Amino acid sequence: MTQVNRLRIVFLGTPEFAVPTLEALIAQPNVEVIAVVTQPDRPAGRGQKIHVPPSKRLALLHNIPVLQPESLAKSPETVEMLRVLNPDLIVMVAFGQILKKAVLTLPKLGVVNLHASLLPAYRGAAPINWAIINGDRETGITTMFTEAGVDTGPILLKKFLPIDPDIDAEALAKQMSVAGAKLVVETLEKLAIDGLQPERQDDSRATYAPILTKELGNIDWTHSAASIHNLVRGLIPWPGAMTFFRGEVLKIWKTSTELPSGEFTAGHHDSLVPGTIIVEGKEVLVRCGDRTAEALRLLIVQPVNRARMSAIDWINGARLKSGERLGV
Numbered sequence: 001m002t003q004v005n006r007l008r009i010v011f012l013g014t015p016e017f018a019v020p021t022l023e024a025l026i027a028q029p030n031v032e033v034i035a036v037v038t039q040p041d042r043p044a045g046r047g048q049k050i051h052v053p054p055s056k057r058l059a060l061l062h063n064i065p066v067l068q069p070e071s072l073a074k075s076p077e078t079v080e081m082l083r084v085l086n087p088d089l090i091v092m093v094a095f096g097q098i099l100k101k102a103v104l105t106l107p108k109l110g111v112v113n114l115h116a117s118l119l120p121a122y123r124g125a126a127p128i129n130w131a132i133i134n135g136d137r138e139t140g141i142t143t144m145f146t147e148a149g150v151d152t153g154p155i156l157l158k159k160f161l162p163i164d165p166d167i168d169a170e171a172l173a174k175q176m177s178v179a180g181a182k183l184v185v186e187t188l189e190k191l192a193i194d195g196l197q198p199e200r201q202d203d204s205r206a207t208y209a210p211i212l213t214k215e216l217g218n219i220d221w222t223h224s225a226a227s228i229h230n231l232v233r234g235l236i237p238w239p240g241a242m243t244f245f246r247g248e249v250l251k252i253w254k255t256s257t258e259l260p261s262g263e264f265t266a267g268h269h270d271s272l273v274p275g276t277i278i279v280e281g282k283e284v285l286v287r288c289g290d291r292t293a294e295a296l297r298l299l300i301v302q303p304v305n306r307a308r309m310s311a312i313d314w315i316n317g318a319r320l321k322s323g324e325r326l327g328v
Helices: 016-027 054-061 076-085 127-133 169-192 225-234 311-318
Strands: 007-013 031-037 042-044 049-051 089-093 111-115 138-145 155-162 241-245 248-256 277-280 283-288 294-303
Touching: 007 016, 007 054, 007 076, 016 031, 016 054, 016 089, 016 169, 031 054, 031 076, 089 169, 111 169, 127 138, 127 169, 127 225, 138 169, 155 169, 225 241, 225 248, 225 294, 277 311, 283 311, 294 311
Parallel strands: 007 031, 007 089, 089 111
Antiparallel strands: 042 049, 111 138, 138 155, 241 248, 248 294, 277 283, 283 294
16 A cells, blocks of 8 residues: 555445444544545434434534435446545445445545454344354454455454353444444554555355344244344344234343243253243243253343333233243
8 A cells, every 4th residue: 555644535334333433533643534425314213303324423523524325326426526535545334335346446545344243254234243143252343445245355454352142232333333443543554554465355264144134033932042042132223033922022122041040940841832931030031942941031021012121020010821922
């Protein structure tokens, strides 16, 4: 990378995950963020109020021009505006769009992307969620040069991060966004002095993290307690894990695989159908597993048209009958 006195950067990013990196770039004395490109303002929530992307809010606080095309690929006027700005580099974090050649070839020094996995593992839209759903104990972040493929470009730097067995995807994303901001700054510093040799990815080792769907959240109580626990925390904040109780949807927001002091005795509950609710003192357990009886503690749930509540408060209000179960 050729030495540049002060990097003129266009930043592409939308959600909260992108904000720490944008903050870090704005704070760098050798960087000038000349524009921020983000998704359009959109209605969100029950009231359908217009939601302003977090990266836009930060940019406006610093008087940085903001561009919000519905799609860069279908907005030649936006691409032309970027061309006129003549950036040295584009930095992309959770932008949510695949870049075409017209944008990839626009900056002198290329496009640097921050991806929330240890590439080539978990290419795609939801790497944080799938790492948790799959029960991984370690993840990481990667900076890379962006190419036309999805997360296929040459790797610049990586940082490994542990995954706490009870952390959810939202909390892990916050940790990774802060670590990612530092990694982007380190990447740019090393690129500026030609201190990095990009490394091609081994495509044969690639795994994928497809976009999440609402259907993914439907809990199968014949699965193990650990796998259900991982699903619950991996689908926070969206779409959330769910089951049925008395024919109505019940959201499951927090669980634990640690059982209360009055231990769940597998032999005693072998005959119970998966999904059967078991109340032990103030603890709410659910019988899980197909061949081997296990139990999962419910901690926070949400019935239809109700606020989130503790599982025991929900059970007390529901006046549980013997043998009732989830999933029906």
